[in-house]
Amino acid sequence: MTHSHPTKVKRGLWSSRLGFIMASAGSAIGLGNIWKFPYITGMHGGGAFVLFFIFCIVTVGIPLMIAEMIIGRHTRKDPVGAFKGLHGGAWVLTGWLGVIAGFMILSYYCVVAGWAVDYLWLSFRGTFTQQHSGQVPEIFSNLLSNDLSQLFWQAVFMLMTVIIVIGGVKSGLERANKIMMPILFLILLVLAGLGLNSPGGAQAVRFLFSPDWSKLDPPAMLEALGHAFFSLSLGMGAMLTYGSYADEETSIPKVAITVSLMDTLVALLSGLAIFPIVFTYGMEPAAGPGLVFKTLPVLFSRMPGGTIIATLFFLLLVFAALTSSISLLEVVVAYYCDENRWGRKKATLVMGAIIFLIGVPSALSNNMLKDVHIIGARNFLDSIDLACTNYILPLGGLLIALFSGWVMTQGIAKGELLKGDTNAYIYPAWHFLIKYVAPVLVALVFLNKAGFF
Secondary structure, rough: OOOOOOOOOOOOOOOHHHHHHHHHHHHHHHHHHHHHHHHHHHOOOOOHHHHHHHHHHHHHHHHHHHOOOOOOOHHHOHHHHHHHHHOHHHHHHHHHHHHHHHHHHHHHHHHHHHHHHHHHHHHHOOOOOHHHHHHHHHHHHHHHHHHHHHHHHHHHHHHHHHHHHEEEEEEHHHHHHHHHHHHHHHHHHHHHHHHHHHHOHHHHHHHHOOOOOHHHOOOHHHHHHHHHHHOOOOOOOOHHHHHOOOOOOOOOOHHHHHHHHHHHHHHHHHHHHHHHHHHHHOOOOOOOOOHHHHHHHHHHOOOHHHHHHHHHHHHHHHHHHHHHHHHHHHHHHHHHHHHHOOOOHHHOOOOOHHHHHHHHHHHHOOOOOOOOOOOOOOOOOHHHHHHHHHHHHHHHHEEEEEEHHHHHHHHHHHHHHHHOOOOHHHHHHHHHHHHHHHHHHHHHHHHHHHHOO
């Protein structure tokens, strides 16, 4: 069954390969790299976990990212339209999973990102200093118990996201990422440099890069595989949507490999920025999710120059969150623009408002709604997070891998993959990984997260 190339409907394109790389890297590099990677690495003992994580990026992450971008560029559509155009039938549900994931993840992502904006404001005001160090441990619990404050910062962050997405592909998404990504790398390099020069620097390097294979048990391996997946923004339609704005001359494998390298580099630099501080002050690397909002602020308040370092760190966190949130909103906006013929402004404002409202229970879930449990003993925010990261994303990723490896005609895949200056040998390697390796590994993550083993 042959498909004519869909006509391009008033669709923006990236102005250059660099713009595409920056935007895709921005989508991939988010709170997961800076907030989650260090604490799961800490919990799973460092070096061996890091090496296995990199192995997963190569065998699952890059092939899946290439697959999403190929589907996006070939159809020039949002996730739902892409699967409709390529195959139709039940496969359209794969596209729907992406749009629903973008919708749900952004609803609570704005709440957590709002905490980062609040902390940026606090560090700007000089809260993390020696004379205030007594109050610092209380800041996070005070924030969580203040519903109005959380709603305010959630709204501020959502507004920033909406303003960028309204600007469109070139002057919104691409321009914002071209400004924020270099600053993000600069801040990280400064923080990692400070970390490496601190007393805990050498210990942090050993922890991150010398593998202790005895610590790499099956749960750690599945965690690394799952994180490789979420770290690259896969399974949520973001890379598919961004791929649909790529021009015909761009080599998709080169973009995917570059983005994956940048993403991994940011995760490792975050480890080099955070672990030296943790080791210098004799804290536990396995401090869990509280590491960024509880442990680090206390340490900032004890450090010389803590205010500057805290301000840089939370600015980094806000930028990382923002480059990802705009890609999540873009998936939803692209759907309404492509399928329902809405204008970009209307789609962005209406969907931004609805997603904000859906996020309200997440913002209230630590105080007013703290007794509302959805999945087990988890509050609203944790339940939505669990549903997305453990079920919707791995399922979306599994379906995209199966579709690309077994359903999509290889002529389409090969044609898209070899455009631009791509080496011909990449195709058989990609096809083998997407057909046999990625589905098995993603299925394992899915079954593990779903509690089957």
